Amino acid sequence: MKAPLDFDDVIYGIHAxxxxxxAGEQILALHVASDRARDPALRALLAAAEERGLRARFEGRDFFARLPYKAHQGVIARSAPFPYADLDEVLAPRExxxxxxxxxxxxxxxxxVGAIVRTAACIGANGIVLPDRRSAGVNATVRKAAAGATAHIPIAQVTNIAQTITAFKKRGLWIAGADAGEGAQPMYDVDLNRDLALVIGAEGAGLAPLVARNCDFLVKIPMLAGVASLNASVAAGVLLYEALRQRREG
Known part of the structure; x- marks a missing residue:
């Protein structure tokens, strides 16, 4: 039996x-299931690949059976390493x-991570910042969960989140930490219509104590009795759309 294929930098799924x-990402190879060669759902994808001089390699079931990704929809692209942005790109102002x-x-x-990237891109956030250690980076699963949004929003990696918060404060940003504790203010009672960095804590553990202390304020989503908290990506989505609402209403 052949060993499973394991590509370091992979994008899978039609939309991703x-x-x-x-978005012009550097695609090194495109693999498509041979039984989908004439599938109308792939017409636009194959045309876009041909425009870039990239010929699809049509593969049999054995090729895809050896992949660790199950929701590939018969489409796998091998890409160059993800092009992380620098903080200046993330903080580039918009008129x-x-x-x-x-x-x-x-x-x-x-x-x-992928769901948060997708929501942030949808509401027009300037960028995402994540740690380079003990954190999910932009890998194949993140790209799939983001449904292609990783190509449309700057994503930076940093060594230390607490130090990045300090740097952001020097650039004039307010730091809001998402927290479900008693010390947090309801999201409807805080001003999110200003230069802002929203910090989302780890699954289960929440914000690290040092990160929480460095926030200018903590913000929470009002919850009915009996429900302790929301999933990290759901909470991020609710808070981001509240920020968008406040900005649209002025």
């Missing part, structure tokens, strides 16, 4: 690969809108 092609950056404090579930 389409978005990567459209007429205050900054909104999301800091992820050691989230390890790539599905959560």
């Amino acid at each position: 690969v389409e978005e990567a092609l459209g 007429g809108a205050p900054l909104l950056v999301v800091l992820l404090d050691h989230l390890t579930d790539p599905h959560n």
Whole structure:
């Protein structure tokens, strides 16, 4: 039996690969299931690949059976390493809108990271910052969960989240930490319509104590009795859309 294929930098799924092609990411190889060669759902993807001079390699079931990714939809792209942004790109101002950056404090579930990236891109956030250790980086699962959004928002890696918070404060950003504790203010009672970095804590553990202390304020989502907290990506989505609401209403 052949060993499973294990590519370091992979994008899988129709939409994620389409978005990567459209954003100009460097695709080294494109593998498509041979039984989907004439599938209308792949017409746009294959056309985009041909425009870039990339010929799809049509593979049999054995090829895809050896992959560790199950929700591939018969489409796998091998790419160059993910192009992380620097902090200047993340903090690049946009005319007429205050900054909104999301800091992820050691989230390890790539599905959560991908979902947060997707939501942040949808609401027009300036960028995402995540640690380079003890955290999910932008891997194949993150790209799939983000449904291609990793190609549309700057994502930076840093060595230390607490130090990054200090640097952001010097650049004039307010730091809001998502927290379900009694010391946090309800999201409707805080001003999110300003240059802001929203910090999302790790699954289960929440914000690290040093990170929480360095926040300018803690913000929580009002919860009905009997429900302790929300999943990290759901909480991030609720808070990001509250920030968007406040910004639209002025």
